[in-house]
Amino acid sequence: MGYRYELRFSGSGGQGMILAGIIMAEAACIYEDKMAVQSQSYGPESRGGASKSEVVISDEPIDYPKATSIDCMLALTQEACSKYHKDIKKDGILLVDTEMVAEVPQGDFKVYEAPIIESAREEFGKTIVANIISLGMITEFTGVVSKEAIEKAVLARVPEAFKDLNRRALHFGFEKAKELKGKE
Amino acid sequence: MGYRYELRFSGSGGQGMILAGIIMAEAACIYEDKMAVQSQSYGPESRGGASKSEVVISDEPIDYPKATSIDCMLALTQEACSKYHKDIKKDGILLVDTEMVAEVPQGDFKVYEAPIIESAREEFGKTIVANIISLGMITEFTGVVSKEAIEKAVLARVPEAFKDLNRRALHFGFEKAKELKGKE
Amino acid sequence: MSTAAAVKKPKISVPFDYSKYLRKGKLPHIWCPGCGHGIVLKSLLRAIEKSGLSKDDICMVSGIGCSSRTPGYVDFNTLHTLHGRALSYATGVKLAKPEMKVIVVTGDGDALAIGGNHFIHTCRRNIDMTILVYSNAIYGMTGGQFSPTTPSGSYSTTSRYGNIEPVFDCCELAKASGATFVARGTAYHVQELERIILESLKHKGTSVVEILDSCPVYYGRLNKMKSASQMMELIEKNGTVSVKQVDKLPPEKVQGKLLRGILHKEDRPEYCEEYQKLIDRVSGK
Amino acid sequence: MSTAAAVKKPKISVPFDYSKYLRKGKLPHIWCPGCGHGIVLKSLLRAIEKSGLSKDDICMVSGIGCSSRTPGYVDFNTLHTLHGRALSYATGVKLAKPEMKVIVVTGDGDALAIGGNHFIHTCRRNIDMTILVYSNAIYGMTGGQFSPTTPSGSYSTTSRYGNIEPVFDCCELAKASGATFVARGTAYHVQELERIILESLKHKGTSVVEILDSCPVYYGRLNKMKSASQMMELIEKNGTVSVKQVDKLPPEKVQGKLLRGILHKEDRPEYCEEYQKLIDRVSGK
Amino acid sequence: MAEKKKLFMQGNEACAEGALYAGCRFYAGYPITPSTEIAEYLSRTLPRVGGKFIQMEDEIASISAIAGASLAGLKSMTATSGPGFSLKQEGLGYACMAEIPCVIVDVMRGGPSTGYPTGPSQSDVMQAKWGTHGDHPVIAVTPAYVQEILHETVRAFNLSEKYRTPVLILFDEIVGHMREPVMLPEEGELEVIDREKPTCPPEEYLPYDAGYEIPPLAAFGEGYRFHVTGLNHKDDGFPTNDPEMIQEGIKRIIRKIDNNKEDIWKNEEHYIDGAEVVVFAYGSTARSAKYAVRELRKKGVKAGLLRALTLWPFPDEALKDACQKARAVVVPELNLGQIVYEVERLVDCHVEGIYRVDGEPINPMQIMEAMEKYS
Amino acid sequence: MAEKKKLFMQGNEACAEGALYAGCRFYAGYPITPSTEIAEYLSRTLPRVGGKFIQMEDEIASISAIAGASLAGLKSMTATSGPGFSLKQEGLGYACMAEIPCVIVDVMRGGPSTGYPTGPSQSDVMQAKWGTHGDHPVIAVTPAYVQEILHETVRAFNLSEKYRTPVLILFDEIVGHMREPVMLPEEGELEVIDREKPTCPPEEYLPYDAGYEIPPLAAFGEGYRFHVTGLNHKDDGFPTNDPEMIQEGIKRIIRKIDNNKEDIWKNEEHYIDGAEVVVFAYGSTARSAKYAVRELRKKGVKAGLLRALTLWPFPDEALKDACQKARAVVVPELNLGQIVYEVERLVDCHVEGIYRVDGEPINPMQIMEAMEKYS
Amino acid sequence: MTEAAKKLPRIVIQEKLCKGCSICVDFCPTNVLEMRGPVVAVKNLEACTRCQLCDLRCPDFAIQVFD
Amino acid sequence: MTEAAKKLPRIVIQEKLCKGCSICVDFCPTNVLEMRGPVVAVKNLEACTRCQLCDLRCPDFAIQVFD
Numbered sequence A, B: 001m002g003y004r005y006e007l008r009f010s011g012s013g014g015q016g017m018i019l020a021g022i023i024m025a026e027a028a029c030i031y032e033d034k035m036a037v038q039s040q041s042y043g044p045e046s047r048g049g050a051s052k053s054e055v056v057i058s059d060e061p062i063d064y065p066k067a068t069s070i071d072c073m074l075a076l077t078q079e080a081c082s083k084y085h086k087d088i089k090k091d092g093i094l095l096v097d098t099e100m101v102a103e104v105p106q107g108d109f110k111v112y113e114a115p116i117i118e119s120a121r122e123e124f125g126k127t128i129v130a131n132i133i134s135l136g137m138i139t140e141f142t143g144v145v146s147k148e149a150i151e152k153a154v155l156a157r158v159p160e161a162f163k164d165l166n167r168r169a170l171h172f173g174f175e176k177a178k179e180l181k182g183k184e
Numbered sequence C, D: 001m002s003t004a005a006a007v008k009k010p011k012i013s014v015p016f017d018y019s020k021y022l023r024k025g026k027l028p029h030i031w032c033p034g035c036g037h038g039i040v041l042k043s044l045l046r047a048i049e050k051s052g053l054s055k056d057d058i059c060m061v062s063g064i065g066c067s068s069r070t071p072g073y074v075d076f077n078t079l080h081t082l083h084g085r086a087l088s089y090a091t092g093v094k095l096a097k098p099e100m101k102v103i104v105v106t107g108d109g110d111a112l113a114i115g116g117n118h119f120i121h122t123c124r125r126n127i128d129m130t131i132l133v134y135s136n137a138i139y140g141m142t143g144g145q146f147s148p149t150t151p152s153g154s155y156s157t158t159s160r161y162g163n164i165e166p167v168f169d170c171c172e173l174a175k176a177s178g179a180t181f182v183a184r185g186t187a188y189h190v191q192e193l194e195r196i197i198l199e200s201l202k203h204k205g206t207s208v209v210e211i212l213d214s215c216p217v218y219y220g221r222l223n224k225m226k227s228a229s230q231m232m233e234l235i236e237k238n239g240t241v242s243v244k245q246v247d248k249l250p251p252e253k254v255q256g257k258l259l260r261g262i263l264h265k266e267d268r269p270e271y272c273e274e275y276q277k278l279i280d281r282v283s284g285k
Numbered sequence E, F: 001m002a003e004k005k006k007l008f009m010q011g012n013e014a015c016a017e018g019a020l021y022a023g024c025r026f027y028a029g030y031p032i033t034p035s036t037e038i039a040e041y042l043s044r045t046l047p048r049v050g051g052k053f054i055q056m057e058d059e060i061a062s063i064s065a066i067a068g069a070s071l072a073g074l075k076s077m078t079a080t081s082g083p084g085f086s087l088k089q090e091g092l093g094y095a096c097m098a099e100i101p102c103v104i105v106d107v108m109r110g111g112p113s114t115g116y117p118t119g120p121s122q123s124d125v126m127q128a129k130w131g132t133h134g135d136h137p138v139i140a141v142t143p144a145y146v147q148e149i150l151h152e153t154v155r156a157f158n159l160s161e162k163y164r165t166p167v168l169i170l171f172d173e174i175v176g177h178m179r180e181p182v183m184l185p186e187e188g189e190l191e192v193i194d195r196e197k198p199t200c201p202p203e204e205y206l207p208y209d210a211g212y213e214i215p216p217l218a219a220f221g222e223g224y225r226f227h228v229t230g231l232n233h234k235d236d237g238f239p240t241n242d243p244e245m246i247q248e249g250i251k252r253i254i255r256k257i258d259n260n261k262e263d264i265w266k267n268e269e270h271y272i273d274g275a276e277v278v279v280f281a282y283g284s285t286a287r288s289a290k291y292a293v294r295e296l297r298k299k300g301v302k303a304g305l306l307r308a309l310t311l312w313p314f315p316d317e318a319l320k321d322a323c324q325k326a327r328a329v330v331v332p333e334l335n336l337g338q339i340v341y342e343v344e345r346l347v348d349c350h351v352e353g354i355y356r357v358d359g360e361p362i363n364p365m366q367i368m369e370a371m372e373k374y375s
Numbered sequence G, H: 001m002t003e004a005a006k007k008l009p010r011i012v013i014q015e016k017l018c019k020g021c022s023i024c025v026d027f028c029p030t031n032v033l034e035m036r037g038p039v040v041a042v043k044n045l046e047a048c049t050r051c052q053l054c055d056l057r058c059p060d061f062a063i064q065v066f067d
């Protein structure tokens, strides 16, 4: 029997959570030979409010597409974090933004805190790359896809002019995650 | 058990067949204490074409409202006559307009021919009273309602200015029918 | 009721042969005695003959109503659709086969009541088609209810005390919506109508022709018109004035009358042509 | 981006207290950063205050769309209906309770696309209500498809190659349909807008106010507008000219611009009043 | 309406009279055969009693207008036929969701599409239940006699007001255009129910208060400034994304009908006790069935009729009861088999449908023949 | 479309790709969540292949336009969601009656009314069958996977062209917005069926020739000047009042589907042989069911799944077969019980529905729990 | 007048199509036609100017005037 | 200027409501405001003319200027 790996990217509309999910899934199913499904859910407003994007990765066809027992979750806002962390499984990973998530939930899972949005702003001058930094960190933490695959997936999804920026953001994520893991 | 008397008034749209049916039914159920149902059928054009109006009279509540075994039928056009005479029952009555119905169907029923429309035109200057003349004749032939009842019903349905004309037409019908019966 | 206009030198010496355009065995049509719809149809067929259009290239589309029964009688590609939706079906036909001439025949109820939205949007897009609105100020088919063109004060089976609703000016509405050819004719002025329809057929873009005709059976009877001819005389003849004459007439002769003739004509890009340009651009043709 | 108009002597010295008209606990509203709908709402509330209307007597009706979410925030009798149908619901409310002031808030898509038929017929009847069309040239709620007011050539999620459709002039359409008060304002000219809305509320009959505002998130982004303010500047400020000034300006300054202000006003019998007369007449009152 | 009077009336006219009796004071509609006489009648009579009649630009506008008028406090109605009924589906769902009392008449004609406008049919009965998207409650009454149309129209208004939901009246062209004697009921003779209005102070008013089975409904303009939406909403009427509230809201509007089936159902039974062959019928077809059953009984056949006057919610219990001893149940319909699906689902005995879509009525002979097979 | 390529696509996009593959060259629509991406995708891609995309003023205009375009010879499609689907009902009936091939997609969202626009649902499945007035044929396909949406869209076009009737594609928001890897089929890889055109001389052409099961359909503008109407018509397309012709005409359009069920049906079975508890599912819910059945089998429960890819005509035979040995059949639906009625009608074993209308998917646990009760 | 010698026009009425609306009668400029019972008939052929107006305005394709 | 002595206006910003659209900043005639991170802030209160335009154009009911 195969494995089933579940990721959830959460934040607020406009933070690129859906794109993050798509890139992760593409890394798995286009640039590696895995199966992947990405799904999402958002309020009728489609603006603001908590938004989430889920990716299930497996080596077998995936039937149930939603995350119920999450291996790794990202939360870029407090609201999203509080609303969505409950499904993280035992020994799963929760990655939160230090700046945005003040109340970090406790549980049977590992928590990493990092100033993702701040880094995006300070290091790259664009808060929007927070999602790419996150992808780098998650790849490093989980190894669910290879770094080559995620890099290809990122580059395939961003316009020419922003390729370099995003590559750097991704690698920045790899490094940050290594640091954090190192600290343990 | 009660009786069931079925009448069918047929002609073309505009000849007042529906009104004739209504008046006959009202004579039975408003001016006498019978039960009556009037129904009709016409093409989607609602203009021209064969049109029919049916009346069922009984001393009991009437469930099936359509005529299937006709006691008395009027036909003011050839088309209507040919199309609708088939349901006349044995010993029923068929009254046709001499001018309009050239091919008079034969069957187990009694046929009366009368120049109804011509009389309407010649005697009353209005072809539209053909339906009232017919009502007079049918009342005389069938006795299904009293002459008093049919007269009241006719008068209640026509505007003040035409009351006299229609009363005359009705009585003309009574007389014509008597003549025809006499000839037998 | 003879008129000055009518005694003008006759233009036609042999009768027009309508049978070329009529489907065999369909006459008599369903329209009531004196109904204007038949008169309009004849003007249309004469205009088509003059236009030189081939029968195979014409698609006639209608909605539901007495007027909308027209397509059943004529030997074109014909489409009798849903009440109010003729223009949407026609839009599909035209976009799919832009080389076809699409003619929509519709009633005042069909085009302006239930179909009002498709009417204004078709005009806005300026998609090439000729829209003939048979405007008899009544819902004929359903037995005489008032329509958006029934004059205020008039009687109908749903305005027994006199209509309190104001009317649409179909031509103004067409123009404000974007139609690039807008005209009005009547079933009384049959030869003028033929000319107007011919012009509308030649126009590229959305052309709207409002045609005043009459429903003697409902509108006529309910409004105490003695005959079809009297209706035509009162409404179509006396109720209108030609745009060509309007400037020459004293105001009191124009007051309250509807204009006849071509009321608006402009050149604007036609929808199907614009779409073709788009295809050429993006398909790399 | 400071403007001459803006430095005029301030008219307001204490801020307006909107809370009187807002339902408690509903803010922040769902509109995106920089969305013009909130600006329009504020002008409307100030106009209502000036009108002296009581909250109980106002019924606000909307369809579906971002703009149509307005009723949820305001403390009136509020009715959020179906896409395009606001005016029909409003007609029912108004006829049932003619003493109420009915205000319809609707989007360009809601009023002019799917709701176009009800729009023209409401105008025709001249039923007393104020119709505010929040015209942002896009379907905001569904994520940026072009609408009947999206300029030709503009980009949207369904016109990625530039829109080939012509636009409606909402005000022309309203007028041709019969509206007796027609005006245009913008979310940039907030005080002028307040005055226009106030006038529209005072008018008896159908009043239509087209309000140019902006959807920075969809229309803005897809059409390379840098910010909400830039959009307002380009479209609402530079794209319009006041009717009061138009005669004084050289033609090149007017060319291609939309007129702001009250564009049409006339007195015609109002529907509910006419209906009441009918009742009085036939009920023997 | 003060004096009792026998009149000879069309079904459609009786429907209009019923509406007036029930207190309907707003009608919006768009003409369509064979329902138009209802509009025509009310266009004359409503203004006489201070009510409003408006001919809208289409059927969608019509159903929207009646919902608006109802929220402003007037009992409201619209009438149509197949094509118009299809167009009204979205508006019908809105009225269900927002719990707006109103009455919608569908005088059924031959379909599908434009079909046979002057021909009778019963082919919209499943559409009445499923025509709009989403799960929603449905009440539909199916009178068969002209006098009954009047009474059932009053009942339809009562149900609508009581359960705060749209109620459908379905009959076919035959009954709509048929004329029979009608006794106009005197004032007070028939029960007339008005919607419950809130008594709480406006600040406390919750238009969708889950504490009630059927929350009271204020009228616009009377001091209760509430909000109405077709989005899933909380008990205060404002939209919600909360899964539990969404589900509970939908379930409540369905439950309010489900829990009150006994009150909503209305059936007529003829010779049902111990019937060995049962005919289940509604509308004009049931008239033929009644005739048929009576004739069969004369012949000694143990035939019985269950006639539904409430078709939705479906009379499942009455049907099961009626079929207890039955070898077969015959279902005559002026369609190609619709309600027969419900019957098949519910009974164990043999089910035979009699269908007809040729514009002619199902006559008693057809029914008798079918029933005799199982006698 | 020449080269085989693996793409990561949304369900809605796959639907659009399927349409292009099937030869769809005309799309008319009006935006509505959660179907809009289909329109957006085709607005970009259709003109590139010479096809036409038009955004109409509403849903009614959209379904009308595709019927018009189809009669002029183009394969045509529209897409919508609940409220729009309700509006399209009249036009759908017209296409059934006039036998116009076209494809209508309904990406189901929470209802009734405006409901929950971004929430998934399966509550339009009965509407798909009964939504328009009058008796009419219905074909509806219900894909559950993104790749499958592509394939089923091609199949929908094929069925539509082959049977000269509108075909519905129903899936829900979950599948519509979900992304999965998709292999674009190469040219020739999937069967693509085009409608049969007449070969007879134009004078002899009968567009509704009863001599055929499915009469060939000429395109407007190609020399066959025929007539199309939504009225009951004769085989030459012209209206008729003849009872026999009316009835025969309606029966024929229903028969052409009924007689070809075997060809139209498509089901997927998992562990059905000898299953003691069966789950009958369609659409996204079937994905959970598949997961559940697999897990149950691991636990030794004799569970089986019957998944319908054609929901209408209803797979009655497959269902009866699947339930031969079953003690119970479980029917999970994102509604309050719709298809379960069909199941109850057809099977003798116990039927249990699992319903959910809160905007959340039915998860495998819910299904497993229900099924385990009968194991 | 020498015109008297001229050939008279031929007015063809299809009685099966004529619905008796009398439009042709009422608008004939020279009073050539009349209603006879339910259909139209020619009463004064000599007066006919061949103007074709009767044909042009007949809603029923029922009357034609040949030279 | 003697105006210097005058009382300064009070600009109240509800940060919870401000969505950072910067409309008030861009259209303030005297450049009183600026964006600070995701929300607006006052940078030059002295320049404020109390014209209220920031309030009037704020879509979010987030800024008010008191005398």
Ligand SMILES: Cc1ncc(C[n+]2csc(CCOP(=O)(O)OP(=O)(O)O)c2C)c(N)n1
Binding pocket: C064, C065, C066, C067, C068, C082, C083, C106, C107, C108, C109, C110, C111, C134, C136, C138, C139, C140, C141, C142, C147, C215, E030, E031, E032, E033, E059, E083, E084, E087, E114
């Ligand atoms: C959806 C729908 N609503 C209503 C009708 C009924 N109906 C048929 S024709 C018609 C009005 C026809 O009026 P108009 O278009 O003016 O045509 P006319 O008969 O006057 O030529 C109506 C209301 C219908 N067929 N379909």
Ligand SMILES: Cc1ncc(C[n+]2csc(CCOP(=O)(O)OP(=O)(O)O)c2C)c(N)n1
Binding pocket: D064, D065, D066, D067, D068, D082, D083, D106, D107, D108, D109, D110, D111, D134, D136, D138, D139, D140, D141, D142, D147, D215, F030, F031, F032, F033, F059, F083, F084, F087, F114
């Ligand atoms: C019948 C129906 N069709 C389509 C939709 C989807 N829809 C919701 S809002 C909207 C357009 C909104 O545009 P507009 O009215 O301009 O408002 P805005 O969001 O731009 O303020 C659409 C198409 C719907 N809800 N109902």
Ligand code: SF4
Binding pocket: B047, C030, C031, C032, C034, C035, C036, C037, C066, C067, C136, C140, C141, C214, C215, C216, C217, C218
């Ligand atoms: S009802 Fe009126 S419009 Fe219809 S055919 Fe008769 S006269 Fe003409």
Ligand code: SF4
Binding pocket: A047, D030, D031, D032, D033, D034, D035, D036, D037, D066, D067, D136, D140, D141, D214, D215, D216, D217, D218
């Ligand atoms: S999507 Fe556009 S219209 Fe809607 S709230 Fe956002 S900015 Fe405003």
Ligand code: SF4
Binding pocket: G011, G027, G028, G029, G030, G031, G032, G033, G047, G048, G049, G050, G051, G052, G053, G054, G055, G065
């Ligand atoms: S051709 Fe002219 S003159 Fe002769 S009958 Fe006809 S209308 Fe009269």
Ligand code: SF4
Binding pocket: C034, G013, G017, G018, G019, G020, G021, G022, G023, G024, G025, G039, G040, G054, G057, G058, G059, G060, G061, G062, G063
């Ligand atoms: S106009 Fe035509 S239909 Fe009318 S009377 Fe003359 S010939 Fe007959």
Ligand code: SF4
Binding pocket: H011, H027, H028, H029, H030, H031, H032, H033, H047, H048, H049, H050, H051, H052, H053, H054, H055, H065
């Ligand atoms: S009140 Fe005027 S000057 Fe002061 S901050 Fe606001 S916009 Fe600037």
Ligand code: SF4
Binding pocket: D034, H013, H017, H018, H019, H020, H021, H022, H023, H024, H025, H039, H040, H057, H058, H059, H060, H061, H062, H063
């Ligand atoms: S205008 Fe309002 S929402 Fe925008 S930045 Fe200023 S205070 Fe914030």
Ligand SMILES: [Mg+2]
Binding pocket: C065, C107, C108, C109, C134, C135, C136, C137, C138, C139, C140, C147
């Ligand atoms: Mg008309």
Ligand SMILES: [Mg+2]
Binding pocket: D065, D107, D108, D109, D134, D135, D136, D137, D138, D139, D140, D147
């Ligand atoms: Mg908009």
